[in-house]
Amino acid sequence: MGxxxxxxxxxxxxxxxxxxxxxxxxxTIDAYRRDLEEFGSFLEGIxxxxxxxxxxxxxxxxxxxxxxxxxxxxxxRKLSSIRSLYKFLTRSGYVRSxxxxxxxxxxxxxxxxxxxxxxxxxxxxxxQLRNDFVGIRDQAIKEVLYSTGIRxxxxxxxxxxxxxxSPEIVRVxxxxxxxxxxxxxxxxxxxxxxxxxxxANLLERLHRKEEKALFINVRxxxxxxxxxxxxxxxxxxxxxxxxxxxxxxxxxxxxxHLLEAGADLRSIQKLLGHASVxxxxxxTSLDVARLKEIFGKAHPHGRRK
Numbered sequence: 001m002g003x004x005x006x007x008x009x010x011x012x013x014x015x016x017x018x019x020x021x022x023x024x025x026x027x028t029i030d031a032y033r034r035d036l037e038e039f040g041s042f043l044e045g046i047x048x049x050x051x052x053x054x055x056x057x058x059x060x061x062x063x064x065x066x067x068x069x070x071x072x073x074x075x076x077r078k079l080s081s082i083r084s085l086y087k088f089l090t091r092s093g094y095v096r097s098x099x100x101x102x103x104x105x106x107x108x109x110x111x112x113x114x115x116x117x118x119x120x121x122x123x124x125x126x127x128q129l130r131n132d133f134v135g136i137r138d139q140a141i142k143e144v145l146y147s148t149g150i151r152x153x154x155x156x157x158x159x160x161x162x163x164x165x166s167p168e169i170v171r172v173x174x175x176x177x178x179x180x181x182x183x184x185x186x187x188x189x190x191x192x193x194x195x196x197x198x199x200a201n202l203l204e205r206l207h208r209k210e211e212k213a214l215f216i217n218v219r220x221x222x223x224x225x226x227x228x229x230x231x232x233x234x235x236x237x238x239x240x241x242x243x244x245x246x247x248x249x250x251x252x253x254x255x256x257h258l259l260e261a262g263a264d265l266r267s268i269q270k271l272l273g274h275a276s277v278x279x280x281x282x283x284t285s286l287d288v289a290r291l292k293e294i295f296g297k298a299h300p301h302g303r304r305k
Contacts, residue, residue: 007049051094136194142235149250233246
């Protein structure tokens with residue numbers, strides 16, 4: 001192993017390695033320096049040399065960072081800095097093992113997709129901003145997105161043959177090209193029945209009657225995901241002003257509203273095309289007040305006397 005050097009000199013060697021061997025940017029190297037100098041101060045505080053620390057010491061440092069209120073992403077970056085340093089020290093023969101290697105990254109909390117209230121959704125669906133082909137098509141898109149909860153990629157991938165009116169269902173090709181059948185409601189049916197003659201008239205004028213896509217642009221081609229996203233975003237600016245509206249908000253709102261109305265998770269899982277019900281639980285989180293209300297009504301010992 002050789003004679004141990006002090007931490008600061010090894011840190012400088014590591015930073016030179018990042019610059020010369022890894023071609024890291026100045027900002028990246030500066031970030032490593034700040035993180036590792038902070039870790040060096042921690043080592044001084046617990047009176048341990050760099051070659052004496054164990055995984056439990058690294059965990060202790062991460063806990064201290066968490067108590068300071070640092071974001072999980074920041075703590076993850078600092079752990080990554082230590083791991084990279086000790087990887088360098090291990091390869092260089094200064095230490096026998098990497099004490100940060102067995103430490104898992106702090107879990108990054110996935111932000112829940114936003115949903116909007118039933119009243120706001122009604123406002124979006126009841127307001128058709130245009131009465132031409134584009135306006136009628138966009139109204140059908142809104143209704144189908146909310147009625148089915150399908151992804152924007154699934155919506156733009158729909159062909160005419162995928163829509164059946166008796167009973168009202170669409171055949172959806174989801175992730176991994178897995179097919180599923182999703183029902184749609186009366187409002188979606190009415191908007192589609194209004195849109196389809198407009199679609200046929202446009203394609204006839206453009207001599208593109210062979211087009212298979214359900215939702216098309218004014219040139220007769222398949223509508224893109226980006227076009228739908230822009231349309232939904234404009235809708236949010238026009239009618240909700242403060243909300244950044246996306247097609248995914250329709251999907252999450254549909255699932256949340258179904259759950260609030262008493263639908264079970266397994267049914268919602270099938271509608272959304274989730275492989276695991278745990279994914280559905282993330283999408284369909286209810287607020288605590290709503291959960292307490294359901295508990296109070298449904299649980300035998302939940303009712304107040």
